[in-house]
Amino acid sequence: MPEKDSFDLQQFLPYLLNQAAERSSLEFQQVYKDRYGMLRTEWRVLFHLGLYGKMTAGGIGQSAKMHKTKISRAVHRLADRRFLTRARDEADRRVEHLELTAQGRKAYAELREIAMEYDAALTAQLTPEENAVLRGALRKLARISA
């Protein structure tokens, strides 16, 4: 494939980011998909609840930068499968507090283990310097504060 002009697609950051993100997402997706028939939206909700405890749909949306309709549907599916419970806030009856059930926590614990192993496998492909710089740079680009 001869290059014809000065632009290099393989160095174009959005393109590179997508290639890397797609590859790693797809590989990790196999786990929660095969194991629990879960979608990416669903594991994201599950992980937020598993990690931070009780949250509202809106809170998850802010943190995960997911649209509220995606969350609404993911919450529905997770509730159907008894992975979480929903409780209306009595002070403000618009908001719902979501919380994992025992079953949900079990799934989370299991997936978290696998996530950590998978992350370690990715990490192992890079040098320590690359790992540190990579994560920092990604956070800047994603504008994640903490």
Next chain:
Amino acid sequence: MPEKDSFDLQQFLPYLLNQAAERSSLEFQQVYKDRYGMLRTEWRVLFHLGLYGKMTAGGIGQSAKMHKTKISRAVHRLADRRFLTRARDEADRRVEHLELTAQGRKAYAELREIAMEYDAALTAQLTPEENAVLRGALRKLARISA
């Protein structure tokens, strides 16, 4: 948001990659979407043809790691809008050679300009070291050779 266990979602590489990729894709997408009503699959095809000249659908698929059905549909839409022409290979009548029209090349040139500016804006958010290491690491993770 108090942390409850040792796992850190904000450091989990597939998650970080997705956040960064989504953000940058979305921003750049506005350009080709607003300007040409183009989808991401379409600009990828356009960029490949603009950059490498005549290619087949299969060749683009290999390089962009896109499924052939996505390419097939993107090529259709681009052909409908007269951005590219399709020519059967006479030696092997299964393959089609795709090539940008004048109009396609014009769109490519314009989008390439914007892509370079956008890449420069992203690059400016990072230190030179971060830029070098980031791109290298992403290529490793995406398993892009060259």
Next chain:
DNA sequence: ATGTAATAGTTGTTTTTGTAACTAACAAGG
């Protein structure tokens, strides 16, 4: 009070994607 706006979340409809099955053309062994 009461009309207007804002917020939390849901639902409906349209696009886009994923998956699998398909057609057409070639290749290679008997």
Next chain:
DNA sequence: CCTTGTTAGTTACAAAAACAACTATTACAT
């Protein structure tokens, strides 16, 4: 030649995502 297998690309159908319009509730200014 014919069967069997492979490859390029398309099409059909199902799953998921995007987008807009909606309900219910609260906030807030008159």
